[in-house]
Amino acid sequence: MHKRQLKNQPEDALTEVTARYAVAVTDEVLETIDPDDPNDPIARQYLPSVEELKTTPQETDDPIGDDVHSPVKGIVHRYPDRVLLKPVHVCSVYCRFCFRREKVGPKEGQGSEALSPQELEAALDYIRTTPQIWEVILTGGDPLVLSPRRLQALMEELNNIPHVKVIRVHTRVPVADPLRVTPELVAALHSEKAVYVVLHCNHARELTEKVRAVTQLFLRAGIPLLSQSTLLKGVNNDAKTLEDLFRALTALRIKPYYLHHPDLAPGTGHFRLSVDEGQELTAALQGHMSGIAQPRYMLDIPGGFGKVPVGSPWIEKKGPHYNVTDYKGGTHRYSSDE
Numbered sequence: 001m002h003k004r005q006l007k008n009q010p011e012d013a014l015t016e017v018t019a020r021y022a023v024a025v026t027d028e029v030l031e032t033i034d035p036d037d038p039n040d041p042i043a044r045q046y047l048p049s050v051e052e053l054k055t056t057p058q059e060t061d062d063p064i065g066d067d068v069h070s071p072v073k074g075i076v077h078r079y080p081d082r083v084l085l086k087p088v089h090v091c092s093v094y095c096r097f098c099f100r101r102e103k104v105g106p107k108e109g110q111g112s113e114a115l116s117p118q119e120l121e122a123a124l125d126y127i128r129t130t131p132q133i134w135e136v137i138l139t140g141g142d143p144l145v146l147s148p149r150r151l152q153a154l155m156e157e158l159n160n161i162p163h164v165k166v167i168r169v170h171t172r173v174p175v176a177d178p179l180r181v182t183p184e185l186v187a188a189l190h191s192e193k194a195v196y197v198v199l200h201c202n203h204a205r206e207l208t209e210k211v212r213a214v215t216q217l218f219l220r221a222g223i224p225l226l227s228q229s230t231l232l233k234g235v236n237n238d239a240k241t242l243e244d245l246f247r248a249l250t251a252l253r254i255k256p257y258y259l260h261h262p263d264l265a266p267g268t269g270h271f272r273l274s275v276d277e278g279q280e281l282t283a284a285l286q287g288h289m290s291g292i293a294q295p296r297y298m299l300d301i302p303g304g305f306g307k308v309p310v311g312s313p314w315i316e317k318k319g320p321h322y323n324v325t326d327y328k329g330g331t332h333r334y335s336s337d338e
């Protein structure tokens with residue numbers, strides 16, 4: 001397999017894929033791909049596939065219903081106390097399973113998602129005048145593709161809003177484009193507020209020496225790191241792969257936060273698995289792996305209703321008492337008042 005192309009991909013079909021969806025991959029990612037492995041889990045995340053041309057009736061352009069919760073351009077306000085602020089619509093790489101694939105990228109239509117300086121000001125005004133906003137989540141696109149100067153200016157604006165107490169940054173840059181993470185970029189995130197960085201990482205092999213080194217720059221600057229992963233068929237859908245990923249992250253002082261069930265984004269059916277499979281996988285980790293290494297398994301309800309934990313139920317109400325399953329599969333009766 002060539003490092004830049006998956007095996008057995010007809011050229012004309014691939015051209016159709018790349019005409020429809022953005023493609024970008026960095027040298028660092030390409031170096032991580034094993035060219036002798038036709039099922040390489042890194043290649044599958046980034047290199048276009050003709051399978052993307054298949055869409056199913058359940059898939060939609062706006063799989064998690066961002067549009068219905070957008071009071072002003074660049075803001076998604078779905079939950080009472082926190083908003084997404086999307087200052088950019090581009091990423092350093094384009095993941096083939098991206099849940100915002102119709103919105104992120106350099107293509108026409110996607111470009112209309114970029115915020116002009118006036119639009120960014122209007123989005124900031126919304127935050128300034130909405131006192132229940134306690135947390136601002138910078139996402140996009142990937143906010144860490146901003147220059148340190150622009151990022152710092154944005155952080156300063158947020159810093160000046162008294163009711164905002166927490167700033168969270170969702171990013172794939174440290175994993176996919178580690179050379180972008182300079183001391184200047186990390187310094188630009190400095191704030192008097194609590195700042196958390198959430199890394200998107202789906203496989204332990206993505207945590208190369210270079211990636212590991214840049215993650216430590218955030219930690220040394222006093223910025224805690226969390227991770228989010230997407231459960232993806234052919235990438236990480238077995239318990240050992242997930243365990244290796246979550247242990248590697250935790251040993252790097254990165255707390256696994258969420259494991260997302262894949263969203264119904266167009267042309268991503270080849271990555272999807274059932275919630276049953278996801279529950280089985282996450283249940284297999286319970287008890288066998290340290291609690292601090294366990295993320296919550298989450299489903300984003302299509303239509304804009306928000307995320308909910310969908311981990312397997314360990315406890316079941318049975319009349320006046322409960323049946324509880326232990327991590328080895330034994331069942332026990334639990335009651336606190338009989």
Ligand SMILES: *Cc1c(COP(=O)(O)O)cnc(C)c1O
Pocket residue numbers: 064076077078079082083084137307
């Ligand atoms: C995912 C998401 C958040 C963050 O949710 P948490 O459960 O706090 O991580 C906030 N707003 C929107 C619109 C989201 O989609």
Ligand code: SF4
Pocket residue numbers: 090091093094095097098099100101104140141142171172200
């Ligand atoms: S980095 Fe995130 S937003 Fe960008 S393509 Fe990947 S999943 Fe989508």
